[in-house]
Amino acid sequence: MKKKEMLLSIGEASEMLGVSVQTLRNWEKRGYIQSERTPSGHRRYALSDIRPHLQGQPDQKKAFLYVRVSTKKQEESGNLLRQKERLMNYAIKQGLHIAGVHEDVASGLNENRKGLSRLLKEIKNQKISFLIIEYKDRLARFGYSYLENHLRELGCEIIIAEEKQMSEEQELVDDLIAITTFFSARIYGKRGGKKVSTQIIKTIEGGVSDEDDSTIKA
Template sequence: MIRKSELTKDLYKPKEVGAMLGREQRTISNMVRAGKLEAIRTDTNRILIPKDSVAELLDRCGLLLEDEDARRDAIYVRVSSHEQKNRGNLDRQVSDIMMACEKEGLDRPIIIRDTGSGLNAKRKGLLRLIEMAKNHEVKRIFITNKDRLTRFGYEYLDELFSMADVKLIALQEKEDKDLQEELVDDMMSLLASFSGKLYRIRGNQKKKMREIIDSMPDQEDE
């Protein structure tokens, strides 16, 4: 990824543009010849590509990062079930964050909603949030409570976002009733998961023991 502010030269050689894109110099030169990339030629017939053309090409390839002031705030909200979602809990979380930040203001907030257990590390909203942080699209992430982001491992996510220069802000320390309900559901899910694994392990052990017994030769009575 290339920041727009890093494009400090007015003109770039095909070799330099190729290095930014991870392509060969010849590929960039061919793009110029095919009219796919604007460029100028010097008196000695050398190809030079204007900064604006380089930025446009990087943007088309998804490799251009806007400058720091282009980053926005993000609001992340989550519920465990569609029942909670239908009760308006997601909208209530968004409203609580907006009201709490009314004085200091939010910078063009991106609202990300998730429905799923806090134990699920592959939630679409969470993965999108991480990807946006990696791409320097957000500068602050607001959540009502740490458990809304994840049930376990909050510190690791906090460190991950910090490495991307993203500030993670939890507005509340105490759990609300909805989170207490979700905790019970999560614990029940954990118990069910572990119980299922335990039964499978025991079942496999019994199956192996039976196979061993069946494979033993019959002993005749003396």
């Protein structure tokens, strides 16, 4: 490593890469990236080691990541960030260049997701080889095959990185809660919609917690 080369602190490097400090530490443990230590033991990252993860190598295939959670509560609890970091780790391990990350906090039933719209537009305008998602329902609950065929025509293949971790019942509950709240507010107004959606949510959640042989199917 050259002495005059620009060195970044772990905070600066994580901000530049758009990942958490802990993710950067994990990457280093797995050999994805290297650092040197100051006399006091602090990590310093050379800009030349950061650039490949920003720009990609000439022969690397580009990949977009798409992450989604159904509710604001899930985002605030860190589910969206953890999902993003899992997919980043997966892409790096596969030797892919992460060209962008698109995200939504919205129901999988919502067809007007801003992140999904930007994703499809950018895939059309750029040469993106892969779209990485955690599992099918992250992209769409209905119409997945249509999106898969559309992306394939654009030269982009979908990679599903993980097996489904959330039960179909819980995921469907989250989607129903989000869409019920939205439409109830539009019909009855913000306050009235909240009362209606609260009652429906209690009914839905009660049905799931007391589920028997009749299982909710997505």
